[in-house]
Amino acid sequence: MAFQGYEPDNQTLLDIYKRAALLKANDERARKVILSGQIAMVYYSYRGQEIIPSALSAALRDDDYVCTIYRGIHDMLAKGFPLRPLWAELAGRVTGSCKGKGGPMHLTYPPKGIMVTTGIVGSAAPIANGLAWAAQLDKNDRVSVCNFGDGASNIGAVHEAMNLASVWKLPTIFICQNNLYAEHTTFEKMTGGENIANRAAAYGMPGFRVNGNDPAEMYAAAAQAIARARAGEGPTLLECMTFRFFGHSFGDDDSKYIPKEQKAKAMENDPVPAFRAKLIADRVATEEELAKIEADIEGQIDDAVNFALESAWPTPDDLRFDVFEKEIAA
Amino acid sequence: MSDTATATDTAAKKPARPTVTILAALNKAHFDAMAEDPKIISLGEDLADPEGGGVVGVTRGLSAKFGDDRVRSTPIAEQAIIGAAIGASLVGYKPIAEIMLMNFTAVAMDMIVNHAAKLRFMSGGQTSVPMVIRTMTGTGFGSGGQHCDYLEAWFAHTAGIKVVAPSTPEDAYGLLRSAIDDPDPVIFIENLPTYFAPVSFELPDSSHRVPLGKAAIQREGTDVTLISYARIAGEARQAAEKAAENGISVEMIDLRTIAPWDRETVLASAAKTSRVVIAHEAVKEYGVGAEIAAVISEELFGKLKKPVKRLGGAFSAVPYSKPLETAFAPDAERILAAIVEIAG
Numbered sequence: 001m002a003f004q005g006y007e008p009d010n011q012t013l014l015d016i017y018k019r020a021a022l023l024k025a026n027d028e029r030a031r032k033v034i035l036s037g038q039i040a041m042v043y044y045s046y047r048g049q050e051i052i053p054s055a056l057s058a059a060l061r062d063d064d065y066v067c068t069i070y071r072g073i074h075d076m077l078a079k080g081f082p083l084r085p086l087w088a089e090l091a092g093r094v095t096g097s098c099k100g101k102g103g104p105m106h107l108t109y110p111p112k113g114i115m116v117t118t119g120i121v122g123s124a125a126p127i128a129n130g131l132a133w134a135a136q137l138d139k140n141d142r143v144s145v146c147n148f149g150d151g152a153s154n155i156g157a158v159h160e161a162m163n164l165a166s167v168w169k170l171p172t173i174f175i176c177q178n179n180l181y182a183e184h185t186t187f188e189k190m191t192g193g194e195n196i197a198n199r200a201a202a203y204g205m206p207g208f209r210v211n212g213n214d215p216a217e218m219y220a221a222a223a224q225a226i227a228r229a230r231a232g233e234g235p236t237l238l239e240c241m242t243f244r245f246f247g248h249s250f251g252d253d254d255s256k257y258i259p260k261e262q263k264a265k266a267m268e269n270d271p272v273p274a275f276r277a278k279l280i281a282d283r284v285a286t287e288e289e290l291a292k293i294e295a296d297i298e299g300q301i302d303d304a305v306n307f308a309l310e311s312a313w314p315t316p317d318d319l320r321f322d323v324f325e326k327e328i329a330a
Numbered sequence: 331m332s333d334t335a336t337a338t339d340t341a342a343k344k345p346a347r348p349t350v351t352i353l354a355a356l357n358k359a360h361f362d363a364m365a366e367d368p369k370i371i372s373l374g375e376d377l378a379d380p381e382g383g384g385v386v387g388v389t390r391g392l393s394a395k396f397g398d399d400r401v402r403s404t405p406i407a408e409q410a411i412i413g414a415a416i417g418a419s420l421v422g423y424k425p426i427a428e429i430m431l432m433n434f435t436a437v438a439m440d441m442i443v444n445h446a447a448k449l450r451f452m453s454g455g456q457t458s459v460p461m462v463i464r465t466m467t468g469t470g471f472g473s474g475g476q477h478c479d480y481l482e483a484w485f486a487h488t489a490g491i492k493v494v495a496p497s498t499p500e501d502a503y504g505l506l507r508s509a510i511d512d513p514d515p516v517i518f519i520e521n522l523p524t525y526f527a528p529v530s531f532e533l534p535d536s537s538h539r540v541p542l543g544k545a546a547i548q549r550e551g552t553d554v555t556l557i558s559y560a561r562i563a564g565e566a567r568q569a570a571e572k573a574a575e576n577g578i579s580v581e582m583i584d585l586r587t588i589a590p591w592d593r594e595t596v597l598a599s600a601a602k603t604s605r606v607v608i609a610h611e612a613v614k615e616y617g618v619g620a621e622i623a624a625v626i627s628e629e630l631f632g633k634l635k636k637p638v639k640r641l642g643g644a645f646s647a648v649p650y651s652k653p654l655e656t657a658f659a660p661d662a663e664r665i666l667a668a669i670v671e672i673a674g
C-alpha cells in the first residue's frame with residue numbers, strides 16, 4: 001500500500017462509516033424533501049462521493065479548516081456541521097447557520113472549521129491558502145483543506161493556488177473529487193494530460209490519484225498528506241476518483257450525457273453499502289450495531305428538518321445587516 | 331523632522347518648504363501599524379525588500395523590520411494574492427494586499443467581488459474579511475490603456491466593499507490607518523503620478539486617523555460646490571483658487587472615501603450653493619459622479635439652480651499619445667470652465 005503507516009484501525013473505520021451513513025441519509029432526505037415540495041432549493045447531490053470526506057474528516061481535527069463548493073454538503077457534514085442550522089439554512093430560515101443569507105451554496109460554520117463554501121468553480125483554492133498561511137503564522141499545526149472538482153482543476157485560480165502553496169510550503173491539502181463529469185462534459189473531453197494528480201509534480205508537491213470510494217485507501221492517503229502538512233513539509237494534491245449518481249444538479253437528466261452502462265456500474269459499486277457489508281464481513285461491527293447507527297441518523301435528520309420547517313423566515317429589514325459590520329442605515 | 335531641512339529653519343517648527351510626500355506618509359503608516367499590531371501582514375508582487383520594497387517603494391523597509399513571515403513578495407498571481415489575504419483575514423489576521431496596478435484587479439475580480447465583498451453577508455455575519463487592498467493607478471505617465479485606469483466605480487457598485495482615495499499625505503496616512511483598522515474590506519487607491527510630490531511639511535503622528543466615510547471641505551465657499559477626489563482633487567483646488575480670482579466663491583469637497591460617500595457633507599453644501607460640479611479621472615459614463623448627481627437630484631431637486639455638472643475621463647481607453655492623454659481627463663482649466671458656466 002502506498003501510504004504505509006497510515007492505515008485506519010477498526011475504530012477509525014467505524015468512525016468513517018458513521019459519517020458516510022449520515023451523508024448518504026442526508027442526501028436521500030434532501031432529494032425527498034425537494035420532491036415533496038417542502039423545501040425549494042438549488043441542490044447538487046453528492047450521492048456516490050460520501051467516502052472521500054468521511055475518510056478525510058476522520059483524519060482531521062475539529063480546528064482544521066475546510067473550504068468547499070456548491071457540491072459540498074457531504075464535506076461539511078463529515079466535518080461536523082450540525083444538522084439543525086444546516087437544514088434551516090437550506091430552508092432559508094433565520095435560524096440557519098447563515099441566517100438564510102447564504103443558502104445551499106454558501107453554507108458556513110466556523111466552529112467546525114467550515115470557513116468558506118463557494119459557488120464559483122475553483123475559487124476556494126486561493127482562500128484555503130490564506131487559512132493555511134494563518135495556521136503557519138500561528139504555528140498551531142492546523143491544516144487547510146480545499147475541495148474542488150475535476151472540472152475546477154482547469155481553472156486558473158486552482159493553479160495559482162497550488163503554486164503559491166508550494167512556494168510558501170503551506171499546510172494546504174488539495175482534494176480534487178474527480179467524479180468524471182463537470183456539468184455535462186466528460187473528464188476526457190476537458191482534461192489535458194492523463195490525470196490531475198500528475199499536475200502536482202509541476203508545482204513541486206506530491207500528488208496521488210487514489211480510489212476515493214475505498215475508505216482505507218482514502219483515509220491513509222489523507223492521513224499522510226495531513227501529517228506532512230502538520231510537520232511543515234507543505235501541500236499535497238489528492239485526486240480522489242469517484243462518481244456522482246444523480247447528475248449535476250437536482251432535476252438534471254443525466255441519461256442525456258452519461259452512458260447507461262457507466263452509471264449502472266458505478267451504482268452497482270455504491271461505496272456506502274459496500275463499505276457497510278465489508279465492516280460486517282470483517283467483524284468490525286454487527287448488522288444490529290450499524291442498523292442502530294442508521295436509525296439514530298434518521299431521527300436526527302427528522303428533528304433537523306422539522307426544526308427548519310418550523311423556523312421563522314428572515315424579514316426584509318435583515319438585508320441591512322451583515323453587509324458591513326455596522327448595519328446600513330434604514 | 332525631515333533630513334532635508336536646512337540649518338536655518340531647524341529652529342522653526344516647520345521647514346521652509348514642503349518635503350513630505352504621499353509616498354512617505356504611506357510608508358510610515360505601514361511601519362506604525364505593523365509595529366502596533368502583530369496581526370497586520372502584507373503581501374504583493376515585489377513587495378519585500380530583496381525585491382525592492384514595492385515598485386515605487388511604498389513598502390520599503392517593512393520586510394527588513396518585520397520579517398519574511400509577515401511581509402511577503404508573491405508570485406505574479408493576483409487571485410492567489412487576494413485569496414491568501416481573504417483566508418488569513420477570516421481567522422484573525424489583518425492583511426494588506428498590494429495589487430501593483432489597479433487594472434490588475436481585473437484578473438482578481440472574482441476574489442474581490444464574489445468573495446471578499448460577500449463572505450460576511452453570505453455567512454450571516456459568522457465570518458468577516460478585514461483586509462485592505464492597496465493599488466495604484468492614474469494617467470500622466472504615458473502608460474496607455476491597461477496601466478492607469480480609475481476603476482473605483484466597479485467596487486463602489488459592489489455591496490460589502492469600501493473604497494478610499496486620498497489626495498494629500500495627511501489623508502493618505504490617516505485613511506490607510508483607518509482602512510487597516512476597519513472590520514471590512516477596503517480598496518485603497520493610490521495615485522501614481524502624485525506619489526513623489528513634496529506637498530506637506532510634517533509626517534503625521536502615529537495617532538493620526540481620518541475616518542472612513544467623511545469628506546473634507548478643503549475650501550469653504552458659497553456660490554458653487556465642487557466635488558472631487560484623488561488626483562483630480564488637486565486640479566479642483568487650483569480651479570477653485572482661480573474661480574475666487576474671478577469672483578466666484580467655490581466650496582471644494584474632497585470626498586476621500588468614495589464608498590460609502592459622505593452624503594451629509596455633500597448635501598449640506600449643495601443645499602447651500604445650489605450649484606454642483608463633480609470631477610473625477612474615471613470615465614464619466616456610469617461613474618461615481620453619476621451616483622452623486624442622482625442623489626443630489628433626488629434630495630434637492632427643487633432647490634438646485636442648475637443641473638449638476640459632471641466632468642470625467644473620456645469614454646475611451648486611456649490613450650498613449652501625450653495630447654490625447656492630456657485631453658482624456660479633466661484638468662483645472664476645464665473644471666474652472668465648468669464652474670464659470672454653472673455660476674453664470
Ligand SMILES: Cc1ncc(C[n+]2csc(CCOP(=O)(O)OP(=O)(O)O)c2C)c(N)n1
Pocket residue numbers: 071119120121148149150151152153179181182183248
Ligand atoms: C467560474 C465558474 N464557471 C462556471 C460555473 C458553472 N458551473 C457550476 S458547476 C460546474 C461544473 C464543475 O465541475 P467540477 O469541478 O468537476 O465539479 P462537480 O460539479 O463535478 O462536483 C460549472 C461549469 C461556475 N459555477 N463557476
Ligand SMILES: [Mg+2]
Pocket residue numbers: 149150151177178179180181182183
Ligand atoms: Mg466533476
